[in-house]
Amino acid sequence: MHIVQNVETPKSTRPALRLVRTRELSRDEWLEVRKRGIGSSDAGTAVGLNPYQSQLELWLIKTGRDGNLPKVDPNDETSPMYWGSLLEPIVAAHYTRRTGNRVRKINSVLQHPDADKSWMLANIDREVTGAHDVQILECKTAGEFGARLWRDGVPEYIVCQVQHQLAVTGKAAADVCVLICGQEIRIYRIERDDELIARLIALERQFWHYVETDTPPPADGSESAELALRCLYPQDSGNTLNLVDDTKMSATFADLVNLRADIANRTELESLLKQQIQQRMGDATTALFETGKVSWKRAKDSHAIDMTTLLCDQPDLTERYPLIKPGSRRFLITSN
Structure with missing residues (x-):
């Protein structure tokens, strides 16, 4: 414990x-x-x-x-x-x-x-x-x-x-x-x-x-x-909270910005490494390595409704079957 x-x-x-x-x-x-x-x-x-x-x-x-x-x-x-x-x-x-x-x-x-x-x-x-x-x-x-x-x-x-x-x-x-x-x-x-x-x-x-x-x-x-x-806190008030003089929270914000930049760099590197393996595999289904393996398989075809075409053919469906999804608060970062 x-x-x-x-x-x-x-x-x-x-x-x-x-x-x-x-x-x-x-x-x-x-x-x-x-x-x-x-x-x-x-x-x-x-x-x-x-x-x-x-x-x-x-x-x-x-x-x-x-x-x-x-x-x-x-x-x-x-x-x-x-x-x-x-x-x-x-x-x-x-x-x-x-x-x-x-x-x-x-x-x-x-x-x-x-x-x-x-x-x-x-x-x-x-x-x-x-x-x-x-x-x-x-x-x-x-x-x-x-x-x-x-x-x-x-x-x-x-x-x-x-x-x-x-x-x-x-x-x-x-x-x-x-x-x-x-x-x-x-x-x-x-x-x-x-x-x-x-x-x-x-x-x-x-x-x-x-x-x-x-x-x-x-x-x-x-x-x-x-x-x-x-x-x-489901709703925002529209007010602005000034935390410029709050050193602790300003440091927290700076850490968050730096961490997100690091994650973005690592995500880009992950994509590069994955693509290098995919290019080497070509049409192979599985690749074996010294420490593991990867598979690259085609999924089965799925069936869905083409909503864009359906609404073009029957535009009144939006009014006949309305569905309102409640909005949620989005957390967006803007750094100086």
Whole structure:
């Protein structure tokens, strides 16, 4: 883990409080409850280790500014969330079959028992019963892309999630059972690490301070942060912000201009090298090299509608079937 900070080891191992029962909650009500604090699935994001979500996007959600964010449809069969929810009981059942450990659902949002950590919440997939060495089961599924994150064991953001659960519940160990590409089950044991938990709590507290003070955390360069910024500031006011005397931002602008020039030069060089290989290949489909290979294949013909000709033949279609696409803010650079 790369969370490094000098903090005291947490002393409390009291059992978690049951904040609210989830059996009768709708999905919208459950999502509202999650806004009261940092849940276990938020932990990796809160400390900046989630490859799928930025702190800024999570902040939008926790502060109720997520109205313009794309919403995941729980019934969308192309969504990893859909398959994760559908396969969770199957993963749990296979875990019991593999280990002999019996499990049960808790059906509650749990809360840290310490008053100064009441913002720490947790949803537990399953509680392990009757085992002396493990108390929590976290069920995961990973597709072709997600499986890459599991090549060296449990990804860091999942470790954060589990240590957060152990912190909230006061438990000693958890098993992570992951179904890889629908055909391979792996089980990993994660022991409670109080030093790691202490660092995790300190960093989560920093994030929660952003929420409590209504202060957006810094962007991190990710696609998630880009999306969050567009949702946070969808419209421009027409005003001009004079940052000439802001040395820090002026230096940031200069770095951006220089970097873009470097990228342009490298892109031009990339095109030259690619064309040299293509010219040498001629009509060959594949070329082999000492360190790899390239292919240059013709794709299958595709079929589409010639909209230009169609509108010439039937110009009234534009008025009969209007479609207005909302505009978005463009970021254009002009250097002196």
